[in-house]
Amino acid sequence: MSVVELQNVSRWYGNVVAVNDISMTLQPGVTGLLGPNGAGKTTVLHMMAGFLSPSRGTVTVDGKPTWRNPSIYRSLGLVAEREAVHGFLTAREFVTACAKMQKLPDPAAAATRALEMVEMTDAQDRRIETFSKGMRQRARVAGALVHEPQVLLLDEPFNGMDPRQRMHMMDLLHALGDRGHTILFSSHILEEVEQLSGLVQVIVAGRLAASGDYRRIRRLMTTRPHVFALQSSDDRRLAVALIGEKSVSGVEIEPGGLTVRASDYGSFTRALPRIALGEGIRLRRLLPSDESLESVFSYLLEA
Amino acid sequence: MSTVAYITARGLFGRRRVLLLLPLPLLLVGLAVICHAYNVNPNQWGQAVVVGLGLAVVLPVTSLIVGTGVLGSEIDDGTIIHILTKPLPRRDIILAKLLVAAGVSAVVAAVPLFVAGVLADNVHFGLALAIAAVIGAVAYSAMFLLLSLLTRRPVLLGLVYILVWEGLLGRFVSGTRVLSIEQYVITIADKIAPTDMLTGKVNLTVAIVMSAIFAIGGTIYAINRLGSFSMAGETS
Numbered sequence: 001m002s003v004v005e006l007q008n009v010s011r012w013y014g015n016v017v018a019v020n021d022i023s024m025t026l027q028p029g030v031t032g033l034l035g036p037n038g039a040g041k042t043t044v045l046h047m048m049a050g051f052l053s054p055s056r057g058t059v060t061v062d063g064k065p066t067w068r069n070p071s072i073y074r075s076l077g078l079v080a081e082r083e084a085v086h087g088f089l090t091a092r093e094f095v096t097a098c099a100k101m102q103k104l105p106d107p108a109a110a111a112t113r114a115l116e117m118v119e120m121t122d123a124q125d126r127r128i129e130t131f132s133k134g135m136r137q138r139a140r141v142a143g144a145l146v147h148e149p150q151v152l153l154l155d156e157p158f159n160g161m162d163p164r165q166r167m168h169m170m171d172l173l174h175a176l177g178d179r180g181h182t183i184l185f186s187s188h189i190l191e192e193v194e195q196l197s198g199l200v201q202v203i204v205a206g207r208l209a210a211s212g213d214y215r216r217i218r219r220l221m222t223t224r225p226h227v228f229a230l231q232s233s234d235d236r237r238l239a240v241a242l243i244g245e246k247s248v249s250g251v252e253i254e255p256g257g258l259t260v261r262a263s264d265y266g267s268f269t270r271a272l273p274r275i276a277l278g279e280g281i282r283l284r285r286l287l288p289s290d291e292s293l294e295s296v297f298s299y300l301l302e303a
Numbered sequence: 304m305s306t307v308a309y310i311t312a313r314g315l316f317g318r319r320r321v322l323l324l325l326p327l328p329l330l331l332v333g334l335a336v337i338c339h340a341y342n343v344n345p346n347q348w349g350q351a352v353v354v355g356l357g358l359a360v361v362l363p364v365t366s367l368i369v370g371t372g373v374l375g376s377e378i379d380d381g382t383i384i385h386i387l388t389k390p391l392p393r394r395d396i397i398l399a400k401l402l403v404a405a406g407v408s409a410v411v412a413a414v415p416l417f418v419a420g421v422l423a424d425n426v427h428f429g430l431a432l433a434i435a436a437v438i439g440a441v442a443y444s445a446m447f448l449l450l451s452l453l454t455r456r457p458v459l460l461g462l463v464y465i466l467v468w469e470g471l472l473g474r475f476v477s478g479t480r481v482l483s484i485e486q487y488v489i490t491i492a493d494k495i496a497p498t499d500m501l502t503g504k505v506n507l508t509v510a511i512v513m514s515a516i517f518a519i520g521g522t523i524y525a526i527n528r529l530g531s532f533s534m535a536g537e538t539s
Contacts, residue, residue, distance in 0.1 A: 049388070051534040068530050073390045080534070084381035086310060088317035094385075100306040101389035143385060 001028050002062050002075055002150035002182050004048055009057035011043050018043045020206040021057070026151075026184055030177035032193035032214070033186040035203035041186040042081060044203065045155050048184070049078040061151055074102070077144035081155035083136050087129030091120055091139045094128060098143040114142040119168060133160030141169070145176075152176065154185040158192055170196050225249050226265045231257035231285035232276065241275050257285065307386055307399035311373050315403065318376070323368050324407075327361045328415035335419035349423040349500040353432065357416045358488055359470065362439050366408040367461040370447025373400045375457045384534070393529040401441075401448055401522060409440035424498055431496035439488035442514045445521030446484070452528040480504050487514045 004026040011019040019040045035041045046052040047059045050066035050073075059066050066072050086094060095114050099107035115124050118138040123131070128139055137160060144152060154173075158166050173196060177183050187193050193200055194214060202210040232238045235258050239251045242260060247267035252259040262268035276283050315321060331352065338348040377383040386396060413436040420429030446464075450457035472479040473486065480486045487510035490503030503510070 046534050051384075051387070051532065053531070053533070070387075070392065070530075071390050073388050076388075078384070078388045080381070080384050082381040082384070084384070086314060086382050086385065088313055089310070097306050097310055098385065098389070101386065101391060103390070140385075144388070 001180055003027060004151055004182060004184070005058075005060050005063075006044070006048070007058045007060075009044075009047060009054045009059055011040075011047060011052065011055045018206055019047070019054075019203075022203070022206075022208045023057075024201050024208060024211060026182050028177070028180045028182045029199065030173055030183045030185070030197040032197040032200040033184055033203065034190065034193050034200050035186075035188065035209075037188055039188075039203045040206040041188075041203055042155055043206075045078075045153050045184070045186055049076065049080075049153050051078075073149075074147070075150040077147070077149035077152045079137075079140050079144045079152070079154040079157055081159070083133065083140070083160070085128045085136055085140055085143075088127060090125050090127050091115065091131075091135075091142070092124040094139060095124075095142045095146055099146045102147040104147055110146050111142075114146040117145060117172060118142045134162055134165045137161060138165065138169070141172075149181070151182045152184075154183070156187060157185050158187065158189070166192075225261040225263050226268070227289045228260045228262065228268075229257060229285070229287045229289045230260055230283070233282040233284065234279075237279060238276065238281050241279050241281075242272075245271050245275060247271060259289070305395065305399045307391070307396050308403050310386070311400055311403045312407075314377065314382075315369065315372055315407065318372070320368060320372055320376075324365055324411050327356075327364060328411055331357050331361050331415040332418050335415075335422045339422040345423045346499065349498075353416070353419050353423055353500055354489065357412075357419055357432070358436075358439075358492075359485055361415065362408075362412040362436050362488065363443055363465040363469065363485065365411045366404070366440055366443030367447055367458065367465065369408045369411070370404045370444040371451050371457040371461060373404045374448055375451030378451060379455075383532075387529075387532060394526045397448065397522060397526045397529055401444055401525075404444040404448060405441045408444055409437040412436045412440055420496075423500065424496075428496045428498055428500075431492045434495060435488045435492035438491055438514055439484055442484045442487070442517040442521075445518045445525070449521045449525040449528070452525055452532075477504070481509060481513065484514065484517060486510070 006022055006024050009019060009022050010017065022044065033041050033044065043052065047054050048061075048066060050069060053067045061072050061076055064072055066076075089097065092111060092115065095111040096107050099110040104110045115121050118141050120135070120138055120142060123135060128136060131139065137157065141154070141157070157169060161169060173183050173185065185196070198214050199212065200210070200214045201208060230238070235253060239253055239258055242248050242251050245268070247262050247264040248260060249263045250261040260268075272283070272286070334348070334352050334356065338352065374383070377386070413433040416436045417429040417433040420432040447457060447461050450460055454460055468479060469483045469485045473483045486503070486505050489501050490505050490507055490510040493501040493503040494507050
């Protein structure tokens, strides 16, 4: 069982503050590191992985600092966002090389185990440069997992994976988490985190905006109305009809159509076609206009 | 061979860049063979081919291509991360890379220099050139390896060192020769096999001590820099 701890960690580049006074403790299990692009997730991960020194504060794994301390890699694995792998090696050669550099007693067996874990045994003798993005990702995960590290850090691990690979990777991370490994993965896609992990650390603009159980944070977010942009054959008449719907909390008539605020996403999207049909109005466009994570995160930050 | 050295060597020979290593040594040997075949007096071509091409171009450029290739290209494409996320002392990583870089550069530069030396004078001269080239390869490799960790443009800076510092300033400003690996190599070869073709412009002690400082100092500094290797975050 390993614990990753950040205590009052800040990191700045010149005048730009990338990470601002973050404290968090990662326990065994799967934790999602969530935040919009540019929020500082990668900076936090790099500090945890010993590839960036904190400007202030301490980053430790089991009490040992990660910066300038290569021995932590015995119990820590990193899958960085950049997908570079030694393309001239086959998947098996790459994973075996990782096992040898970890000084494992039986590198070949460890490599076989890791390749099986990521379902790569069929393609193991192909050079990595011939792989698709998702396969490269799995090869890298196998390389990071070969020594079965207590702590595994993954930066945007699902990028470039197809849905089946994504599912498999999620199962794998789940299984590792259940076995007592401390897994942290970053993502800017809310749904990925929702599916994979109950625990999240949300970072917005370099600060820890929320931390803890996902469902609690989700509840905070559902108190905020959902905003839709709508266009129809008769916007004004539709506005009148919509304001009578219980799930609608506000309608604005604008030159390009309607802006509708709905307190309940599900009820509104079910009611809208019914109302339009009843009024004989043709819907031309329906866009959820503030579903971007940035707006959700900024809401969290205000909460 | 360590795994790091194995990956480094595979990476080096797996890239097209390695083909850049071929023309210069071939040119060196080719010119020497042609001059020898046509019985041209070695006093007329020896210095130009051995020093002008061999020691001033083949040795440093080979070391530059290899020295920046073993680490710089891995830093460039990000593959270095797979080596750095292992519990290996940074010293072992740098020494493995240096071993590959210096070994390859030494072979690529010393063999044609040996051939040219034999054709220009005798085996003794060829051996002197080869030994001096090996020493030079180690010093150059350590420096170019370090450059890969100090700057994003190690090849450019390396070329500036070879062309401007050693090539231009070294010729006109005598003080710069104390920091010129090419001059150490010439001096060492000249002391082993004195000929008219080589004129050492620094003294032997300086040549040996400075070569060691370049090699050892560069390596120690590189180990230290690799220990603080940082990856830029998305916000940087």
